[in-house]
Amino acid sequence: MAESESRSIDIQDTFFLQDQSSKPYIVKFSTTMLSISLQNNDNQERSVLDNNTQLISIDDIYGCLCMKDNKDPIKCHLNIYLYSLRKPKGIIGTFSKKLTLQRSQLLLTYAKLNDYESNLAVVTRWHYYIANAIYLRRNLPLDIVTTKRDKRALVFVNPAGGAGKAYRLVMEYVIGVWSEAEFTYHIIITERAGHARDYVQSIQLADWSGIVLASGDGLIYEVINGLMNRDDWQEALKLPIGHLPCGSGNAFITNIVRYSQQPIMKTMEKFIVQAAVIIATYNVLPFDMAVVDICDGQRLFSFLCIEWAIVADVDCDSEQYRFLGEARFTVEAIKRVIQPRTYNGYIDYIPYDAADDTVNTNQITPNTTIAQLHRHLLPFNESIPTDSTVTKWRRINGPFAHVLITSKASISKDTIASTKSTLSDGYLTLQYIRADSSIRMNLAKTFTTMSDGKYLDYDFVEWMPIRAFRIVPSDTSGNMMIDGEKVSYGPIQGEILPSIGRCMGKPPKLDQVSINP
């Protein structure tokens, strides 16, 4: 079927609904909507549902499958899978007006013709139209459509991530959704730290539709750095990355869901289903990264944050409470607020200026070098000029209590560190708190308002959008982290790489329709 033809389909037929098997319904499908109406005796159609519930938006359908009836040898079913805002089930739904995202299914039964093969042929045609409409509404970039449509996603499951439940969560909550969506994949269970990084350095890029990490943010960082370490990193970067939240922080998928404007599901089980549906029906979205040089000479790539001071200490030292899952950060933060440390050194930075010359991702060709991405940074042995009349660089001297540089809004599921950031806004946000006589009180206020980012409103928290930075600690030991992974302690510098990554996400939904099939 030509693409132009599939974009303008308009089909209708008569089906039975699973729970109302004696009444025929007229079902229409028109690329963006499925409508269901009861057929009257005089063959007229009549809406069976109230005004809010008679239409199903294609945006809320994540898959459909044809199935044989297990009793009647002639009937064929079209099972349609939905993930949509609905009233909660049971007693909560009776009293609550709030809608929540839920999986549901609509079973349409076809039995108009006299034999199973003929009924199956009709249902197969419906399946084809609906599946194709789901694919087309994803609006994928041409290179993905032409080279990746029949490819599987490479999925890494980290059995050591979070509270160690990744494999169980994937089997219990993800595989079913992906079968219903006909999303194909190949699973690898990581055997050690560094396994996924090594693996992606030698994959054939053409073999895979994308890479999915069932893990926390640490494995995403590993895979991004594995891809960036390839000679063909320019091509490798085009593989979309998906995230199933199975770690402690799970910031990557949190930022993706935030961007989609869907409510973020509270429980781990519902959150992973939400991510599985996004991945199965993903749009390709760009995300910002940062190139980061560390003191031992390594050049690394960050998608989330560069931590020093108290946040790095909390992140690193909470490893001992890994069995607590996300709660590990809270336990360590309380300890650190009671006994705060001060961190000496200085921070150089270039303020963000939208008019600045930055790397345009469309300009990245197979010949682009990493050095060409790295526009503002100088070798560590060259000091940064600080005369503001001749340079864009500025300096802030410590001592500090808190220093954090982020490229996304959320640095974990429960922490918003930059309320205005999106997936790809083209800047990093530098924030810091000075170590002064109110340090304990200021840190207590900060940690108790991090869940919604309100701490950024306090006068003692300073923050600004920046293009590049260099942090030079004067202490010789401590914790320095990139995306939650510990790196060598010492001077660290970095620069934003706008929109250089691709992720499996969902654009904001402007026309959300409420459904109740």
Ligand SMILES: Nc1ncnc2c1ncn2[C@@H]1O[C@H](COP(=O)(O)OP(=O)(O)OP(=O)(O)O)[C@@H](O)[C@H]1O
């Ligand atoms: N089989 C394995 N055994 C031990 N460690 C592993 C294994 N596979 C991966 N890792 C390492 O586990 C580390 C943490 O992984 P991950 O990010 O998935 O979980 P997390 O740290 O709990 O979550 P978050 O990063 O969101 O806080 C990563 O650095 C990764 O290299």
